[in-house]
Amino acid sequence: MAIFIVNKVAIARSDIFAFGVLLWIVYIAIRRVWRNRQFQNFARKHKCKIPPHTANTLPWGIDRMWRMVQLTNQGADVMESVIMPSFRSSGWTFQSSGLFGAEPLFISDPENLRAVFATNFSDYGVESLRLGAFGFMVGKCIFTTDGHFWEHSRSLFRPHFSTGQLGNLDATDKAVQDLLTAIPAQNGQAWTEEFDLQPLFLRFTLDSGTDFLFGVNVKSQLGAIPGSLQDDAVNHVTSVAADAVGGDMNFSEAFHVASVEVTKRAKLQSLYWLANSKKAQRAVAYLQTFIDHLATTNTPNSNHKSAPEKKGEDASEKFTLLTALAKDTHNPIELRDQVLFALVASRDTTAAMLSWMFLMLAKHPSVFQHLRSAILSDFGSSSCPDARTKPITINGLKKCQYLQHVMLETLRLYPPGPLNSRVAARDTVLPTGGGHDGKSPIAVRKGTVLNLCVYATQRRADIWGEDVLEFRPERWISRRRSDWTFLPFSGGPRTCLGRKFMPSPLPRPDDLHAPLCELHLSI
Numbered sequence: 001m002a003i004f005i006v007n008k009v010a011i012a013r014s015d016i017f018a019f020g021v022l023l024w025i026v027y028i029a030i031r032r033v034w035r036n037r038q039f040q041n042f043a044r045k046h047k048c049k050i051p052p053h054t055a056n057t058l059p060w061g062i063d064r065m066w067r068m069v070q071l072t073n074q075g076a077d078v079m080e081s082v083i084m085p086s087f088r089s090s091g092w093t094f095q096s097s098g099l100f101g102a103e104p105l106f107i108s109d110p111e112n113l114r115a116v117f118a119t120n121f122s123d124y125g126v127e128s129l130r131l132g133a134f135g136f137m138v139g140k141c142i143f144t145t146d147g148h149f150w151e152h153s154r155s156l157f158r159p160h161f162s163t164g165q166l167g168n169l170d171a172t173d174k175a176v177q178d179l180l181t182a183i184p185a186q187n188g189q190a191w192t193e194e195f196d197l198q199p200l201f202l203r204f205t206l207d208s209g210t211d212f213l214f215g216v217n218v219k220s221q222l223g224a225i226p227g228s229l230q231d232d233a234v235n236h237v238t239s240v241a242a243d244a245v246g247g248d249m250n251f252s253e254a255f256h257v258a259s260v261e262v263t264k265r266a267k268l269q270s271l272y273w274l275a276n277s278k279k280a281q282r283a284v285a286y287l288q289t290f291i292d293h294l295a296t297t298n299t300p301n302s303n304h305k306s307a308p309e310k311k312g313e314d315a316s317e318k319f320t321l322l323t324a325l326a327k328d329t330h331n332p333i334e335l336r337d338q339v340l341f342a343l344v345a346s347r348d349t350t351a352a353m354l355s356w357m358f359l360m361l362a363k364h365p366s367v368f369q370h371l372r373s374a375i376l377s378d379f380g381s382s383s384c385p386d387a388r389t390k391p392i393t394i395n396g397l398k399k400c401q402y403l404q405h406v407m408l409e410t411l412r413l414y415p416p417g418p419l420n421s422r423v424a425a426r427d428t429v430l431p432t433g434g435g436h437d438g439k440s441p442i443a444v445r446k447g448t449v450l451n452l453c454v455y456a457t458q459r460r461a462d463i464w465g466e467d468v469l470e471f472r473p474e475r476w477i478s479r480r481r482s483d484w485t486f487l488p489f490s491g492g493p494r495t496c497l498g499r500k501f502m503p504s505p506l507p508r509p510d511d512l513h514a515p516l517c518e519l520h521l522s523i
Contacts, residue, residue, distance in 0.1 A: 042427050043443035049434035051105070051442050052094040054086050061097035068267045069275075072260060078267075079418055079455050087456045093433030093442065099269050104449040105430075105442075108456035110463075110484035112430045112442075116422055116450055117484075118492035120429075124422035126494075129449065132272045133265040137258045137284055138344060139337030153338065154497075156328055160213070160321045161497040169392060171211035178221040179204045197358055199224075201351040202252065209346030214294060214339070215320040220251075249286055257283035259348070266421075269449070291340045292332075295322060345498065349416035356414040357406065360471045367406065367473060374402035405473035411488035412464075413471060418455030420490060424448045454487040 057063045064082065071078045083106070086094065092109045107113060116124055130144040138144065142153035182203070184195055203220040211217040249257075261280035265272035321342060329335045361368040378400045380389035390396065397403065424444045434440035444450070461468045463485050464475070484491065489499035 039427060039443065039445055046429045046441055046443060048429060048443035049440035050095075051433045052090045052438075053103075054090045054094050054096045054106075056097050059097070060099050060101065062099075064096070065099070065267060065269065069264055072263050072267060079453075083419070083453060084456060084459070087453070091433070091438055092456070092460070093430070093438065098449065099271065102269075102447075102449065104451055105444065106451045106453060107430070107433070108453045108460070109433055110457060111432050113452055113454070113457065113487065113491065114484045115429075115431055116452060117487075117490060117494070121492050121494075123425055123428040123444075124450065125425045126422060129266075129421050129423050132270075133268075134262055136265055136272075136276075136280075137262050137287070138341040140334065141337045141341040143341050143345075156324050157321065157342075157497055160324060169394070171217065172208050173392070174217065175204050175208035175211065175221070178207060178219070182221040182225055198351070198355045199252065201354045201358075202255075202347065205347045205350040205354070206343075209343060209350070210294070213320060213342050213346060214322040216294070216297075218294070249282060251286070251290065254283040254286040255344075255348075258287060259344075287340060288336060291336050291343065295326070295332075295335060295339055345496075349498070352414070352416050353407070353410060357410040360410055360413075361406075364471055367471070371402055371406050374400060401477075402473065405476040408476050408486075409471055409473040412458045412486060413469075415454050415458060415488040417488070417490060417496075418453065420452040420454070422450045422452065424450065454490075457485055457487065460485075 068078050068082055071081055086096070086106065087108055090106075093105065093107050093112055095103050095105050098104045107116070125146040127144060127146040131140065135144050140149070142150060142157060145153070179200055182200055184192055200221065203224060206220050207217050257280055261275055261277060261283070264275040268274055322339060325335055325338050329338065361371065378390070378396065379392055382389055424446050426446050428444045430442040430444055432439055432441065434442040457463070459468055467475075489496035
């Protein structure tokens with residue numbers, strides 16, 4: 001009898017559980033129907049029409065997502081292999097299938113970019129997208145957050161990127177001289193054998209970036225020269241930055257491994273947690289240790305002093321981003337995340353722009369000769385005793401028109417941030433892209449992911465002409481750069497703070513140790 005009573009209780013409990021599950025399913029179904037009807041009313045009110053939809057072989061676009069992850073692992077060009085063909089076949093604003101029934105939008109129309117980046121800025125956010133994917137490497141920082149934390153972080157970053165701070169090119173000049181010293185000479189000859197410039201550019205931007213942002217040059221360029229690290233007085237940070245500390249991973253490899261893992265996490269969307277390899281975890285830990293040491297030894301109240309400070313470069317006497325963050329941030333993890341992001345942003349994006357620009361100069365010798373003549377005309381030559389040299393300043397660089405045109409054309413074809421993303425914080429509207437003619441507004445449902453492709457915008461023949469894929473700096477002689485067809489630094493309130501840094505001083509052409517027409521970069 002007792003057993004029979006227990007069974008009845010068990011049956012009753014199972015019935016209650018099943019009934020609860022049924023109620024939950026009914027609630028979800030009713031809520032979805034209600035939300036769909038509400039969204040349809042919203043779309044009709046704003047006279048919206050459906051955008052083109054690109055087809056996928058497997059449900060939820062799994063085939064597309066998997067292909068992008070594979071291409072990332074292979075180091076292949078995802079933009080030209082997947083993204084651009086979709087734009088060409090489906091239109092400049094289209095919808096695709098995503099995980100679990102999501103329908104992300106892909107956008108390269110200037111009017112829609114303006115709406116997302118600026119006009120309707122408050123309708124979109126980034127935190128739910130970036131914190132999981134990019135937070136793996138840079139944690140909670142200005143790049144991965146919205147709201148008050150982002151606003152406060154930007155207020156700390158902005159003063160350091162003021163015109164006055166950017167006007168001092170001493171740190172950049174030192175890094176340029178170190179770059180020229182680090183270029184491998186061949187048995188004391190004036191010319192070199194073929195060599196790869198990109199590792200040098202990565203160390204150049206690391207040195208100039210750490211000096212500008214943190215008040216200390218880690219001297220990675222000089223530290224990487226064979227035999228230069230035998231001096232016991234060499235700073236440990238320099239050894240790490242120059243990939244000379246030994247072990248199973250070096251600084252450059254850690255940066256690369258962590259960056260690739262972050263890229264895979266972004267492509268996996270809500271399944272970002274699947275990309276979490278032990279090697280990538282070690283890479284991030286390596287970078288965090290480097291940043292912890294850099295921050296600890298160069299904050300104003302630190303009892304430690306790095307080697308550059310001992311030589312008279314006292315970071316505590318200068319206003320630096322590290323100083324501002326350290327005064328406001330008492331959480332060491334938060335400080336490390338903000339500093340690590342600033343270093344990643346200053347190093348990789350600038351090195352990428354320099355690498356692409358020098359590759360273009362190598363492929364277009366007439367452009368190189370024109371640029372060399374323009375720089376010699378504006379600034380003179382230090383190797384010619386009779387030539388009159390002029391100091392290199394920010395204003396002088398801005399006035400060197402052909403240099404500006406070469407950099408702008410490089411950024412047009414190879415923007416440092418080719419693909420950006422936002423998520424809709426509420427139901428909202430894009431001004432164009434809907435209907436058969438692509439001219440009607442599009443209703444965007446709350447929670448929709450928008451992939452914003454400036455790479456595609458800057459390679460559209462209907463905007464830039466039939467020669468859109470040609471590297472032709474002369475197109476900038478008569479072209480405006482302030483519209484929404486050219487966004488290498490994004491736009492709106494989240495515009496890259498480093499955009500003012502674009503006129504970067506370059507070594508004088510007559511100081512280069514290799515003929516640019518014969519350079520080969522591994523990009």
